[in-house]
Amino acid sequence: MAIAARKDELRPGAADAHYDPTVYHPVTSPQGTEISIRDFKLWYGSAQALYGVSMEIQKGMVTSLIGPSGCGKSTLLRSLNRMNDLIDNLTVSGDVRLSGQPIFGPQVDVIALRKRMGMVFQKPNPFPMTIAENVTYPLKVDGVTNKKLLAEACESALKGAALWEEVKDRLQESALGLSGGQQQRLCIARAIAGNPEVLLMDEPCSALDPIATMRIEQLIEELKSSYTIVIVTHNMQQAARVSDNTAFMYLGRLIEYGETKNVFTRPTSKRTEEYVTGRFG
Amino acid sequence: MVDMAQTSDEYMDGAKDKAPASRFSMARTKGSDLTARGEPMVWAMGGSLAFGLLMISGFLALIFWNGFTAFWPKPLEIVTTVSGRTIAGEPLRTESYHPGAEILAALEPSVRDAIIDNGGFADRTLYRIGNYDFYGNDFEWVSAYEVKSVATPKDLMLVERQEWGVFIGTLISMDADGQVSNRPTLDALNAAHERTRALREARIAIEKGPVGDINHEINELRLSIRRAEIKYGTDSPEMIAAQEHAASETVRLTKEFDKLSAQVLAARAAEQSVTVKVADIGGDARDFPLANFVLYYFANDLSLAAKVQIYLERWWEFLSAEPREANTEGGVWPAIFGTFVMTVVMALLVAPFGIMAALYLREYARQGRIVSLVRICVNNLAGVPSIVYGVFGLGFFAYVLGGSIDAMFYPEHLPAPTFGTGGLLWAALTLALLTVPVVIVATEEALASVPRSMREGSLACGASKWQTIRWIVLPRAMPGIMTGLILAMARGAGEVAPLMIVGVVKLAPELPIDAIFPFVHLERSFMHLGFHIYDVGFQSRNSEAGRSMVFVTALVLLALVLVLNTVSIIVRNRLKRRFAGDKF
Numbered sequence: 131m132a133i134a135a136r137k138d139e140l141r142p143g144a145a146d147a148h149y150d151p152t153v154y155h156p157v158t159s160p161q162g163t164e165i166s167i168r169d170f171k172l173w174y175g176s177a178q179a180l181y182g183v184s185m186e187i188q189k190g191m192v193t194s195l196i197g198p199s200g201c202g203k204s205t206l207l208r209s210l211n212r213m214n215d216l217i218d219n220l221t222v223s224g225d226v227r228l229s230g231q232p233i234f235g236p237q238v239d240v241i242a243l244r245k246r247m248g249m250v251f252q253k254p255n256p257f258p259m260t261i262a263e264n265v266t267y268p269l270k271v272d273g274v275t276n277k278k279l280l281a282e283a284c285e286s287a288l289k290g291a292a293l294w295e296e297v298k299d300r301l302q303e304s305a306l307g308l309s310g311g312q313q314q315r316l317c318i319a320r321a322i323a324g325n326p327e328v329l330l331m332d333e334p335c336s337a338l339d340p341i342a343t344m345r346i347e348q349l350i351e352e353l354k355s356s357y358t359i360v361i362v363t364h365n366m367q368q369a370a371r372v373s374d375n376t377a378f379m380y381l382g383r384l385i386e387y388g389e390t391k392n393v394f395t396r397p398t399s400k401r402t403e404e405y406v407t408g409r410f411g
Numbered sequence: 412m413v414d415m416a417q418t419s420d421e422y423m424d425g426a427k428d429k430a431p432a433s434r435f436s437m438a439r440t441k442g443s444d445l446t447a448r449g450e451p452m453v454w455a456m457g458g459s460l461a462f463g464l465l466m467i468s469g470f471l472a473l474i475f476w477n478g479f480t481a482f483w484p485k486p487l488e489i490v491t492t493v494s495g496r497t498i499a500g501e502p503l504r505t506e507s508y509h510p511g512a513e514i515l516a517a518l519e520p521s522v523r524d525a526i527i528d529n530g531g532f533a534d535r536t537l538y539r540i541g542n543y544d545f546y547g548n549d550f551e552w553v554s555a556y557e558v559k560s561v562a563t564p565k566d567l568m569l570v571e572r573q574e575w576g577v578f579i580g581t582l583i584s585m586d587a588d589g590q591v592s593n594r595p596t597l598d599a600l601n602a603a604h605e606r607t608r609a610l611r612e613a614r615i616a617i618e619k620g621p622v623g624d625i626n627h628e629i630n631e632l633r634l635s636i637r638r639a640e641i642k643y644g645t646d647s648p649e650m651i652a653a654q655e656h657a658a659s660e661t662v663r664l665t666k667e668f669d670k671l672s673a674q675v676l677a678a679r680a681a682e683q684s685v686t687v688k689v690a691d692i693g694g695d696a697r698d699f700p701l702a703n704f705v706l707y708y709f710a711n712d713l714s715l716a717a718k719v720q721i722y723l724e725r726w727w728e729f730l731s732a733e734p735r736e737a738n739t740e741g742g743v744w745p746a747i748f749g750t751f752v753m754t755v756v757m758a759l760l761v762a763p764f765g766i767m768a769a770l771y772l773r774e775y776a777r778q779g780r781i782v783s784l785v786r787i788c789v790n791n792l793a794g795v796p797s798i799v800y801g802v803f804g805l806g807f808f809a810y811v812l813g814g815s816i817d818a819m820f821y822p823e824h825l826p827a828p829t830f831g832t833g834g835l836l837w838a839a840l841t842l843a844l845l846t847v848p849v850v851i852v853a854t855e856e857a858l859a860s861v862p863r864s865m866r867e868g869s870l871a872c873g874a875s876k877w878q879t880i881r882w883i884v885l886p887r888a889m890p891g892i893m894t895g896l897i898l899a900m901a902r903g904a905g906e907v908a909p910l911m912i913v914g915v916v917k918l919a920p921e922l923p924i925d926a927i928f929p930f931v932h933l934e935r936s937f938m939h940l941g942f943h944i945y946d947v948g949f950q951s952r953n954s955e956a957g958r959s960m961v962f963v964t965a966l967v968l969l970a971l972v973l974v975l976n977t978v979s980i981i982v983r984n985r986l987k988r989r990f991a992g993d994k995f
Contacts, residue, residue: 244871251867
């Protein structure tokens with residue numbers, strides 16, 4: 131992956147002329163900014179996926195990314211913990227910082243960065259291990275072998291993910307025996323077991339039924355006091371229910387970023403309005 | 412649906428003069444293109460599968476039938492021919508053949524007419540007559556028209572001997588330490604046989620054990636002198652000291668050796684004290700030490716239980732004993748052991764190399780033209796004729812690598828090579844090279860089948876690439892990797908051509924693993940079941956004698972491969988359950 135190697139965009143200014151600058155009215159957190167994104171651009175090979183996204187993700191708040199399929203919301207999320215590094219021929223430019231420290235750059239320790247950000251994926255992806263091993267995987271990665279420490283971390287993470295009561299008697303059973311919703315909460319437990327600062331969620335409820343979805347949403351509500359949460363969702367009601375700030379993206383651009391209730395009730399941008407009212411997308 | 416049925420009815424009624432009412436008629440159009448419906452291809456595909464299965468099951472049935480019946484004791488017959496000759500033997504098989512014109516001309520007119528009426532064919536039976544030391548021949552064809560009478564007397568005896576193969580004839584007397592008993596009872600014979608065989612085994616144990624050790628020590632002393640010479644120079648004080656030490660030790664060892672030799676001689680005399688006089692069907696009587704009889708029975712006087720016992724005894728001898736009579740008799744234990752050890756060593760060598768190479772190719776190498784090229788080359792390596800690997804193994808492993816090892820670590824043995832010639836290690840390495848493409852391809856596929864979400868989940872937890880591979884990817888891929896290893900082992904265990912050049916021998920004096928330090932002797936040449944089949948079937952003095960051995964050995968080789976594969980499959984399924992839970 132080349133970083134900031136391309137100062138020149140493939141489709142410069144002219145194409146951008148149709149797009150107004152981002153409408154920007156988020157609530158600010160008293161704790162300040164957790165992640166700041168400045169003019170972030172990203173190319174897959176020669177195809178540009180993100181066009182100069184700039185936003186400040188507020189600390190201790192839930193920020194949701196919405197937009198139609200292919201708008202770049204997942205790409206943006208996966209750039210935050212550098213999961214996109216797995217893709218060949220990826221180029222990025224711009225300045226992205228976590229608590230003031232750069233995320234992209236040759237000196238960045240990607241592994242240390244990822245340890246500061248837990249991630250939950252679209253489909254539950256528990257490892258083929260026991261429930262306890264799944265939850266303590268981030269600690270195992272850090273080389274923790276003390277059984278007492280592991281057991282404590284396992285319990286607190288499972289309690290944090292509201293799964294403890296359901297699985298406390300079968301911690302040594304395979305995680306694959308759990309239901310879909312339980313598996314996703316297990317993945318959340320795994321994501322928070324390493325004590326991250328940020329929780330990235332990539333459509334965490336898209337593979338779940340409504341009841342499981344509701345439980346995850348309650349969980350997000352509980353977790354937001356301890357973590358900065360960024361959630362990608364294609365479910366606008368969900369975004370409206372759980373998030374403080376909402377970013378609407380369209381064709382690789384950040385169209386509007388603002389306080390959730392404003393974005394959904396009084397969107398400033400016409401495109402946002404069309405999208406949230408269901409006229410397209 | 413109703414409409415369509417009607418349409419097709421209409422169509423069927425007026426098929427000759429009316430076009431189908433609907434373009435979408437479900438009825439089959441006469442004369443329409445068969446391939447459009449696909450049934451002919453289904454027949455072709457099913458037929459191919461059936462043909463393949465038939466061939467394989469026929470092949471297996473042949474090996475199983477011939478293998479399992481080879482050791483069953485068959486009745487013995489005495490054939491009296493028209494010309495008055497008598498032949499005693501074990502009828503093996505009957506076939507029809509085309510007697511030549513000269514033979515026909517010499518026959519009686521009535522016999523000749525009968526053959527001509529039969530389209531020029533006559534039947535003949537192959538008898539195993541044994542008694543190679545009497546006749547110089549083991550087998551004889553007897554044509555049906557030559558036979559005057561066939562008898563199956565109960566006193567006809569079949570003996571498998573330590574030397575000269577099978578004897579068929581009658582028992583006349585037994586001479587036990589000068590006490591001669593005519594026509595001894597079977598019990599008396601058995602008792603004497605057991606006693607002398609035990610003596611014989613004790614004697615062989617001395618020869619192989621203490622006597623072998625002394626030979627080994629004497630050889631070591633010789634080598635210590637040579638070592639001192641190489642290290643400190645000719646006639647250096649160290650060498651002279653070694654020589655003196657060797658001289659004194661040799662005196663002691665020679666004394667011990669003489670003592671043991673006397674023991675061996677006495678044992679030999681004791682075991683030869685019982686002799687039996689036997690005569691062939693022509694009345695040619697000869698004496699043999701009873702200890703030289705491996706197995707004997709009165710073939711026409713056997714109960715079913717006795718037959719089963721003989722059958723099992725022969726199997727046991729086959730599986731546990733060393734071969735004799737140029738491999739056409741006796742057992743194949745060294746070959747089983749050699750095949751097993753070589754296959755295991757090969758698997759131990761090929762697994763880490765293949766898996767690591769595949770891990771690099773799939774996980775670390777930048778996917779591009781070069782990696783594709785490497786992948787094509789790896790796949791093509793699997794198609795190189797195995798004999799080429801054999802030549803490479805001999806040229807590179809044995810001569811270059813082995814030669815260097817000899818020069819560095821075993822200079823005192825030279826010019827006799829230690830590692831510088833074909834041996835177990837080089838054979839295993841050659842086969843590892845031969846099978847590594849299989850492992851690489853299977854491992855790559857297994858790695859590619861690990862879901863992306865697993866890797867991402869692990870990386871998102873802050874795991875490094877290696878941690879992800881070690882804890883997530885490899886366990887998930889393990890069943891697939893094991894499948895590749897199983898294929899490689901099956902291929903390696905059955906391979907013969909390269910082994911013939913890199914270390915397999917017709918008769919190996921020692922097993923590759925024994926009680927002499929360092930216990931595992933990877934430099935030794937070894938025996939192999941595949942090569943044994945070739946050797947017995949095509950290189951022995953009498954291919955007819957080896958015929959049944961070929962089938963039995965093939966059966967054992969199949970069984971060995973089956974056992975190795977079964978073990979690996981059990982291990983694989985355990986891994987599957989352990990690492991994959993109940994999801995797939």
